[in-house]
Every structure is written in C-alpha cells, then in structure tokens.
Amino acid sequence: DVVMTQSPLSLPVALGQPASMSCRSSQGLVFSNGITYLNWFQQRPGQSPRRLIYKVSNRDSGVPDRFSGSGSGTNFTLKISRVEAEDVGVYYCMQGTHWPPYTFGQGTKLEIK
Amino acid sequence: VLLVESGGDLVQPGGSLTLSCVASGFTFTSYFMTWVRLAPGKGLEWVASVNRDGSEAYYVDSVRGRFTISRDNSKNSLYLQMNSLRADDTAVYYCARGDCCGSGELDNWGQGVLVTVSS
Numbered sequence: 001d002v003v004m005t006q007s008p009l010s011l012p013v014a015l016g017q018p019a020s021m022s023c024r025s026s027q028g029l030v031f032s033n034g035i036t037y038l039n040w041f042q043q044r045p046g047q048s049p050r051r052l053i054y055k056v057s058n059r060d061s062g063v064p065d066r067f068s069g070s071g072s073g074t075n076f077t078l079k080i081s082r083v084e085a086e087d088v089g090v091y092y093c094m095q096g097t098h099w100p101p102y103t104f105g106q107g108t109k110l111e112i113k
Numbered sequence: 114v115l116l117v118e119s120g121g122d123l124v125q126p127g128g129s130l131t132l133s134c135v136a137s138g139f140t141f142t143s144y145f146m147t148w149v150r151l152a153p154g155k156g157l158e159w160v161a162s163v164n165r166d167g168s169e170a171y172y173v174d175s176v177r178g179r180f181t182i183s184r185d186n187s188k189n190s191l192y193l194q195m196n197s198l199r200a201d202d203t204a205v206y207y208c209a210r211g212d213c214c215g216s217g218e219l220d221n222w223g224q225g226v227l228v229t230v231s232s
Contacts, residue, residue, distance in 0.1 A: 037216045041157070048207055048222040049149070049157060060220065092157050096217020100171040102147075102159040 002026050002098045006091075006105035012113040019080040021108040023093035028073050030097070037096035040069055040078045043107075044089040052091075053078065080110075088112060114138040114221040116208050121226030128198050128230070134191040134208035134223055141189040142166070145211030147219060148182060148193050150204035158204075161193065162211065171215075176202075198230045 003026040013019040029036045040053040051060050053069035056076060066081040080087055090107040120132040132148070148160040161182040162171045170182050181194040191208050205225040212218040 031216070035216075037218070039217065039219065041219075043151075043157070048225055049209075049219075050222070051220050054218055054220070090156075094157070094159075094217060094219070096215075099215065099217060100159075100162070101173050102162075102217045104157045104159065107156040 001101055002029075002095050002103050004093055004095055004103050004105035006093060006108050009106060009108060011108055011110045013080075013083045013110060014113045015085065016082050019083050019087075019110060021078050021091055021110075023071075023076040023078070023105050025074045025076075025095055027098065029095050030073070036072065038069075038071070038076050039094045039096065040067075041092045041094060042087075042089050043092065044086075047089075049092070083110070083112070085112060114210065116210065116221060116223035118206065118208055118223045118226040121206065121228050123229045123231065124198055125232050126199060126230055129194070129196045130198065130228060131195070132193040132206055132208075132226060132228070136189045136191065136208075136210070139210070141184075142186050143213060145213070145215050146182075146184060146191045147209045147211050148191075148206055149209055149219070149222075150202075150206045151225070152201070152204040155204075160206070162215065163191070164215065165213070195228070198228075200230050202228065203230045204228060 041049040043049045057069045093105040147162040167184045179197045207225045208223045209219040210221040
C-alpha cells in the first residue's frame with residue numbers, strides 16, 4: 001500500500017499570513033495515463049470533508065484562489081497565500097493512483113496563532 | 114449533488130448494522146461510490162468502493178469479509194452492510210461520489226452518520 005506522510009501535523013498561522021503543508025508518498029503517483037491522482041481535502045470542525053484540489057493542482061469550483069496545489073512524483077504541497085479564520089480545520093492529502101486502497105495522509109491541523 | 118446518509122446507531126460488539134446513502138442531483142449510474150470513515154482522534158480512512166453497475170467492490174483489509182458495499186441504481190442508493198462490528202469500527206461514516214473509473218476523485222460528500230460500537 002502507498003503510505004502518505006503529511007507534515008507538519010500541527011500548523012499555527014497568524015491571520016493574513018501564508019501557510020504551507022507537505023505530503024509525501026511512499027511511491028510515485030503517476031498513473032499509466034500520465035495523470036497524477038493526488039487530492040487535497042479540507043475538514044472544518046464539525047463538517048464533512050470538502051475537496052479543494054484534484055490532480056495535484058486543479059482547484060474545485062468555489063474554492064478560493066488563495067489555495068494552490070503543486071508537486072510531482074512523491075512530493076506535494078498545499079499552500080494558502082493568506083490564511084483566513086474560515087480556513088481552520090484539518091487538511092488531508094489522498095492518493096487515487098495505486099488503489100485499492102485509496103490512502104490518506106494523517107492530516108495537518110491548521111489553527112490560528 | 115446531494116448525498117444523504119442514514120442508519121447510524123449504537124450497536125454492541127459483534128452486532129450488525131446497515132448504512133444507506135441516497136443520492137440526488139446527478140446521474141448515479143455514471144459514478145463509482147465510496148464509503149470513508151473518521152474514527153475519534155484519527156484521520157480519514159477509506160473503507161470501500163463500488164463500481165458503477167455494482168459488479169465490483171473493493172475494501173480496506175480491516176473490513177474485508179465483515180462489510181459489504183452495494184448499490185441499487187434503481188433507487189439511487191448506496192449501502193454498507195456491516196457485520197461482526199468491533200469497537201475500532203466506531204466512527205463517522207461518509208458516503209462520497211467518485212468518478213467514472215475509480216481514480217479516487219471524491220468530489221462530493223454526505224454529512225456523515227455516526228456508528229458507535231460499544232457494550
């Protein structure tokens with residue numbers, strides 16, 4: 001199984017400041033069709049998960065453009081250009097390339113400093 | 114797109130439970146469907162997925178042989194039959210819409226339903 005490792009596990013950030021979190025996979029995530037199936041999800045307190053980013057860098061509809069995804073191979077990053085109060089929650093990466101199983105990272109908990 | 118789960122409950126260890134998820138707002142038969150859970154103090158865990166016509170099902174090792182995912186396309190419904198429940202199955206269970214082909218593109222999620230396994 002592909003192991004997804006996120007860091008840091010806790011990320012205190014001041015309002016208006018940038019935030020960056022990392023996701024590393026135990027093997028490359030490029031599928032045979034050339035597509036990398038790496039997603040980022042946000043789970044706010046008391047809410048269901050919401051997908052933010054798919055295929056490494058594609059933002060979902062309605063996701064603010066302060067969120068961006070990047071990376072390749074085994075190293076991926078989610079960045080928030082200016083953190084807002086509504087961004088508090090846990091962020092998960094998930095790979096869909098080598099399945100079953102789909103595997104999630106442990107999550108990065110973003111809080112306001 | 115709307116996904117509404119039901120069926121969560123308190124159940125004793127060794128017991129059984131069936132979760133349901135009713136889908137609306139999209140062509141149900143065009144999408145893989147998936148169950149994901151969030152246990153207390155843990156992260157998200159993929160549980161099971163089923164292909165578009167229900168002919169193929171996939172499971173995480175920890176539930177294989179105990180859980181059965183199925184769908185009724187005539188009712189736009191997804192199910193998770195859970196048997197031999199254990200304390201570590203306690204979690205909020207979410208149904209999620211995949212894509213056509215099983216690449217893990219979980220783009221819409223339900224509100225979740227709580228399953229508690231305890232005596």
